[in-house]
Amino acid sequence: MSATTARRAVIKGTGSALPRTRVSNEQLSERVDTTDEWIVERTGIRFRHIAEDDETTSSLATLSAKEALAAAEMTPADIDLIVVATATPDQTFPATATIVQNDLGCNGCVAFDVAAVCSGFLYALSVAESMIRAGSAQNAIVIGAETFSRILDWEDRATCVLFGDGAGAVILSGEETDKGVLATRLHADGAHNQLLYVDGGAGTTGTVGKLRMKGREVFRHAVVNLSSVLIEALEAAGETSDNIDWVVPHQANARILDATAKKLGLDPAKVIKTVDQHANTSAASVPLALDAAVRDGRIKRDDLLVLEAMGGGFTWGASVIRY
Numbered sequence: 001m002s003a004t005t006a007r008r009a010v011i012k013g014t015g016s017a018l019p020r021t022r023v024s025n026e027q028l029s030e031r032v033d034t035t036d037e038w039i040v041e042r043t044g045i046r047f048r049h050i051a052e053d054d055e056t057t058s059s060l061a062t063l064s065a066k067e068a069l070a071a072a073e074m075t076p077a078d079i080d081l082i083v084v085a086t087a088t089p090d091q092t093f094p095a096t097a098t099i100v101q102n103d104l105g106c107n108g109c110v111a112f113d114v115a116a117v118c119s120g121f122l123y124a125l126s127v128a129e130s131m132i133r134a135g136s137a138q139n140a141i142v143i144g145a146e147t148f149s150r151i152l153d154w155e156d157r158a159t160c161v162l163f164g165d166g167a168g169a170v171i172l173s174g175e176e177t178d179k180g181v182l183a184t185r186l187h188a189d190g191a192h193n194q195l196l197y198v199d200g201g202a203g204t205t206g207t208v209g210k211l212r213m214k215g216r217e218v219f220r221h222a223v224v225n226l227s228s229v230l231i232e233a234l235e236a237a238g239e240t241s242d243n244i245d246w247v248v249p250h251q252a253n254a255r256i257l258d259a260t261a262k263k264l265g266l267d268p269a270k271v272i273k274t275v276d277q278h279a280n281t282s283a284a285s286v287p288l289a290l291d292a293a294v295r296d297g298r299i300k301r302d303d304l305l306v307l308e309a310m311g312g313g314f315t316w317g318a319s320v321i322r323y
């Protein structure tokens, strides 16, 4: 079904950035009590990129933004809004978005961070898209960027093998069109705070803390929540799952992607999977997967996309986009 023409936010370009150092499961098993076999079988992960000392959330975010600007054939001067989704900001404050803004050289525009952990990119996209629809922004950079390696407990094999670092970005522009972001649905349920959290913070321990997760419980909630929010967003967009060209999901675990696709009766070949190459990069995972599939030619103009994610909080959401 074609949407009505209205002021909507259209994706004009995508970009991504990964740290220089790529670490295989084999390499990880030299410092952590684990095996390539366990990691591949339970998660589908084969590699993750880990930031070196000179690589930060903001530096990766800036690189991904530059790539997205080039893809959109735009310059920093065209941008009036920057939203960065991250749970690993360079500093407690200022917002990482202001560091990115200064590095890009578009000082003066609106710039702030959004914290919704692995769903952060969906939340950031929704905020930017709402501002564009309302007419308070025209061209936005929306970035998901993380350096989770810095909040991992490298003694905890149940979590440290699962995550990686990286950044992905999109340029959103306001246009009168029947394309772009058609509908987004977001949720949060703080009753599950203790299933996935960091055991420190500026306002409590005064430290950064380390990531803690009860993986099995998170897994169970993820499949249920992702399936329901995907259907909800499709209904809001007036679409059905038969019309989906590509699902671009949060890349936590290949088994979650397969189970969600099965629950919804979706062809697994329509699900973009980068978890094998990137592991779980939290807020960066959806835009990293999107950029990979745009650049290798799978995602084409006019395709119907569903972006979805679930993470700490819990938070979860889905967005239906005519690309």
Ligand code: UT7
Pocket (backbone or CB within 6 Å): 033, 034, 035, 038, 039, 042, 043, 118, 157, 158, 159, 161, 162, 214, 215, 216, 217, 218, 219, 222, 252, 253, 256, 280, 282, 310, 311, 312
């Ligand atoms: O991004 C936010 C959303 N996050 C997620 O969606 C993550 C969701 N959860 C998961 O992906 C999975 O639950 C995990 C991958 C985290 C774990 O898989 P699981 O099949 O639920 O395993 P488990 O935690 O129940 O552990 C099974 C066994 C345990 O041994 P015993 O007690 O059965 O003897 C663990 O000690 O696997 C052991 N184990 C490991 N063995 C080798 C845990 N981690 C490792 C490891 N290497 N790295």
